[in-house]
Amino acid sequence: MANNIIKAVPSITTDEIELFKKKLEDAVKTSDRVIVDFSETKLICSSGIGILISALKTAKQKGGTVDLIIPSSNNEIIQIFNITRLNKIFQIFSSKDEI
Helix, strand or coil, X not given: CCEXXXXXXXXXXXXXXXXXXXXXXHHHHHCCEEEEXXXXXXXXXXXXXXXXXXXXXXXXXXXXXXXXXXXXXXXXXXXXXXXXXXXXXXXXXXCHHHC
């Protein structure tokens, strides 16, 4: 199965969470490697982080992975992943070119 890139919306909050969850769940079902592109995202709520962790767990159980694209210029999201130490469990790339 090929990579599946999901473009995250600018703000992952309660309004967008169900759509984000569905996209991620569908992608994990159909791909060995899911890549979530946070290039335009400035905010992710705790539920969004929980969905990412759940997707990674599901992917790993079937031999896959969930990787992230977070440009170095996206300080808000980088800071969230550093503070929560999720930068230790997710493979994070600065751009699509690095994948």
